[in-house]
Amino acid sequence: MKSRLRTIFWLMSLCMLGINGFQGYWLYTTYQLTTAQFARTAHEALLTVLQRQQLAELQALLRPAAGPEAYGRVALPVRQLDAAGRTRLRQLLQVGRRVPASAVAARRQEDSVAQALLHFLLQSSDTAPTLNLSHLAAAYQTELRLRGAEAAFRFDTVATAGPRRALVLPAGYAVQTPPVALPALPRVAVQASFQPPVFYALRQMGGLLAGSVALLALTTACFGLMLATILRQKKLSEIREDFVNNMTHELKTPLATVTAAVEALQHFGALQDPAKAQAYLAISRHELERLSGLVDHVLHMAVAEREPLQLAPETVRPAELVAELVAQHQLTAAKAVRFAVEVAPAAIRCDRLHLRNVISNLIDNAIKYSRDQVTITIQGQPESAGWRLTVTDDGIGIPADYQPAVFDRFFRVPTGNLHLVKGFGLGLYYVRQVIERHGGQLRLHSSPGRGSAFSFWLPAL
Template sequence: MRKRLKFTFFIAFLTVAMVILFQVTWVYNSYKASERNFITSARFALRRAITSYQLQQNELPTSLQYKEPTLTFFQSTIPNRDSIALDTPKVIKRFNAKFTTVKVDEENKDALLEILGRLLSQQMHTPLNPDSLNLFFKKELLKENIRVPFRLIVSTNAKVATDHAISVPVNFYRSPVIVQAIPKNQSLALWRQNIIPASVSLLLILLSAGSLLIMGKMIIRQMRLNKFKNDFINNITHELRTPITILKSSVDALETFGAAADPEKLTRYLKTNGVILNKMDQDIDRILEISKYEQGVIRAQLKRVDVAQLAREVSNRFNLTLPDAVLINYNLSQPMVNTDPFILDSVFSNLIDNAIKYSNHPVHIEINFQPIINGWQLQVADKGKGIASFHLPFIFDKFYRVQTSDVHEVKGYGLGLSFVKELALILDGEISVASKPDQGTTFTIRFYDK
């Protein structure tokens, strides 16, 4: 069973680790892809901005603005061979020029405009102005849905731009020119783009880890509960077998050894049998009562109760002799509180019985009633053996019993404190415990006014 459980946990941890690794890798790759797309889009916007800037700085042929754009090229010159015309003083042309007009396709128009703009800028010796260029760059960035501020730098005699830099080389200049765009808060912008995928990935990681944690706790708790159940069965079997053995011995004595003929022995045997049967009946009623409260069959019936008097009545039922003592401290402003006397009776009985079982002799128990904000609290404290801190989170679990050499022989089913917690919840109360070994234990129940 343990090997199978270890193997199950190993597979679960391996699965969660792989899910976490996959999610982290996916987020990293998504971030890198966004970074590449950002650089590519910004570089494309910068190239278009340079083209727009150069076109505005120079006057282009009007034929490019026609419905069907054309461009006329100078092809060659032909000397004027008219000798008579050459001797005429009013001759105008010594050469004839030959031109060619071509039609520009719409698909190639943008590329042609870019080349013309750069050629004209070279011929006119027009330098690049970063401030003016930045205005065109901002407009192009908005088209790419990029809202990160940039700083433009125009460098001459610069090296070729790298793939990770947002830079564009400007050709046709006598000296190489590179326009570089330096972003501000690029990482922040990229994380804004990836915040939703990263959040979903983080949520999946948390859900996977949380599911594993909950599953592990459930399995461990189920194993512990199964152990407690087996201990409870063994314990209750032992507790029932002992009185049954006594009853059998008593009946056998009455039948076989003639004890029925002796009035004194008969009375003693019957009295012993009555005590044992009453004890068994009380244990059965207690278990059935716990089941009814857990199923919600029995509900609280609130009324005005003198809780201090109720505590005295319950403590008087226990066989305490001097110098044993139960001290009751009542510090509430009202003599009576609104509660269910039968439920509170069971709470007192279980806590006092528990304190007596685990107390040193002489027994000393304090029952304190104190006011709190919007209610009151009940404390039952003893100066007994105490409980180690390891056991405190589990003592209200059903069937749980502290297994130590000191208290192993204390009789019980591990149901008392679980029952008290259930009763406190029915009264809308909150129960807690504070304890240290050899210093005693204090149970505190806080009841809040409705």
Template structure:
């Protein structure tokens, strides 16, 4: 089994991309952990230094043990505020100091303060309910005056999570942008690669089809030329006319095939402007069927024509619309086998003229129906080149119809036939 190197490359690239994303996410998580560790260290240092200063302030400890007055609350608040400034820690906080005696516990419940930051950063406010998941809570013990009950000093930083996120702002945004950039560039690269692979496959198919298409006319021309050289003088004139006819016929086939390729390329580049004028589409349909008459007759064809549209004048390019109709008829002939059953019908729908071209041929599998209008696409038939063409006919038809402000749709069922519905605005 042949391994497609393109899909291997895409798979490996996708795996590499996932690894890069995993590394980037891991980097963000590690950065968050480091920021949290630094935050905790700062908070503990502020708490420890405040506790040390408080334990050395015997008057404050004594007064708190006796009554827990408001003055002691302000004193503790000023200590926290002082050490927060020293560590450049600008964050809202509140604290609690209480004895650890089971019999007598004095508390300063939910005493709150704001650090004295610059005016633009700080404000005085009341305490709000603290989200435990967002807050940081730190506590330590200090002895009471005279060897009495121990005391617990608690520091609560309600905006811990928000503070850490703010600290991570630059690396976080940078990482997200890098991840998005890698995703977009990788997606563009993979899509471009798959598109190039598809173009390469179409090019290969086109070259193979072109080889088959050119092979028969060239062989016939060469054979006719050799036969002309071998003819004797008796029947030479009559034979020359016959073989010359073959040469001219095959030459016309080659010319038309080359023109089809060049016309499609020119249309895509916008190098062929349409020569629009008012046309009788019914007359155009009759003319197209007449041009395809020999091929229809050769395939023992039966054509059913129902031109029911009351408004059949359109603004269009006669040559390109004729070629488009001929392409649809030719497509029906190619895929109808030995017996052609062709139906052409018109009717009006609103302000539009609808043309339906249907056959009872081999039909098209559902998986290929969306691709039949792609340039160079031909319904796979294995290695048998039993249907001629470059895969340009339907792409050309769709392009011409769209340039006439119309659209074309396909309905087909395998083994039952194919129907093309063209909608064009009438005059």
């Protein structure tokens, strides 16, 4: 069984790793594509801003002044960057400029306009005017916002003359646009470097990312739930097997004793000796009562599982119950037991019979799961609008791994196929049923080799 469970676990784990790995690779690839798309969008936005700036400079140059107008038409080559960053030559602009009417003739006026425009275009490639990067950055940020590609960036100028050098990303930046030549500065290019576009990627991949995370979480949860169910079923199977073994032993013992007593009466002349006959009959009666008690106990637990316990609340003095039970266990215990009782006199309302059984079960467990000698301390006092009782022993203790399950039905701390202390695992389950039915709480503090402390609190009904 363990080998099969181990095989199933490793196969399922391998399957989960494969699914998560492929899903993670797909998300990473999608993120890379989204980052590349962001880089293209940023580059196109930079080209647009630079072209817009070039047109603005030309419009400022050709803006008419005050005075009469003279018009002319001239074919001029004008440089304009296309989407790929290449220079195109465009044929013709219609230009107009205001000049004084008495300055020159109409022909001279047309020539003056052409010469002024040519002078600007030529001088822009031979001089080094000042570049306003802050103005360019503001326009670029606005363009990025319009395209939905906002991210923290910085501008850098790059010299285009001389040998090309590999572009190095500044520290903390992940995306960089190609250098774009400036129309007014032919030997200078500008490029933008961006920090990781996380928010842009989240906006673009939001649906995919949320769906993938939900799918992975659901798959992992199903895997964990299925594994927990398998382990729980395995645990229940072991508990059931242990219960059947103990029940078989407990039922066979009184039957074997009664059978031996009857055979003695029938075949060994015990009937002729009234004293022996009474002794055998007393033994048989005791074992039959024990057998009946075992059966009633199991049936009672089965009924309690389907229907809640029926309580008959009455005024009970816990100190009196504890005194009766201590005296009873001192007489019936098969080992040396020393009691230390500190129960404050008080009166509470609860079911007397069930409370008596609860305290008796706790004392009985403290005696059974201890060494040859045991000291049991019983403390009881009012607490938080109720009453608390604690039964502490110096027995073998309970490992921490098993403490959450000690109040489950049929549960016993695993000891292999050997159980030196017989039982069905129903005593503490019954304790939990009674305390919860009263609206109380249970606590357990235990350490292997140092003993256990069972405590319950009942509200003031």
